[in-house]
Amino acid sequence: MPLHHTTPLLPSIPLQQRVNKAVWLKMESSQPSASFKMRGMGLAAERAVAAGATQLVSSSGGNAGYAVACAGRALSVPVTVVVPTTTDERMRSLIGSTGATVEVAGSVWDEAHQHACLIAEASGGALLHPFDHPDIWEGHASVIHEVHAAGLEPGCVVVSVGGGGLLTGVLQGMNAVGWTATRVLAVETAGAASFAAAHASGEPVQLESINSIAVTLGARRVCSEVLRRAQQHDVTSCVVSDAAAVGACVQFLDDHRVMVEPSCGAALSAVYDRHPDLMSVSGPVLVIVCGGAGVTRSQLETWAAALEVMP
């Protein structure tokens, strides 16, 4: 049995009013780990355990680490999550609350990842990469299969991009169900636009630094698979400001009473702010509401105040 849930597919009247066409929300915020990561990490964890792994190791201080922790708990397998020092106390204790061991190593993800590799080697555990693995993409692709099974064929899919695991899975799923004419709007924040840079130049580009509050989108370099797939499909890259992403989180909370991270607000802001692709496309818009556990009411208020977002 898969570890992820089949999530609600909801029509959004407030968003429909923005773009003058039907907008459907795929509510990945309803996953047990609060994000779509449960799909890919859940599948990767299940496969690793079926192949004999007695321990799972993750190097993500964000939603991927939390999803592995939730997966390990469901499978009764011990989990170690290595997080960089930048992962805040709340996220560390959230991951720890599942029973996972949280270790701190390095000041950036790359350093935490190296340490996680060592732990996996020493313990014989399975190291689950947060976005660059076929199991992850296959697991994420299930989000599209669910929408297809519900009978919806969108004109455009709106999706956030960090390391590109979600977008790869979405494109893989779209290919499998035959949505060849459906466009994709791939959204990032300006300080984390590694997909935009790579899409423009045709090859993965390593960003110097990440400068966005949407830390979940902060992969300095996207996986090469996402570029390969994006070159075979009609994908538009869209870069929004942190303020737009946070503004969309606040508006979405009021409109749908669901709290999401700015990484998800980025995708929502493309609809709230009437991206030209969404105005011109015929057929409904599907938004992958990717969710995220890295947000609280007070944190959202702090971001909104710092970025002068009007409620």
Ligand SMILES: *Cc1c(COP(=O)(O)O)cnc(C)c1O
């Ligand atoms: C991981 C994540 C992303 C980015 O996904 P990638 O697979 O890294 O592109 C966006 N939003 C949320 C909430 C996430 O957890």
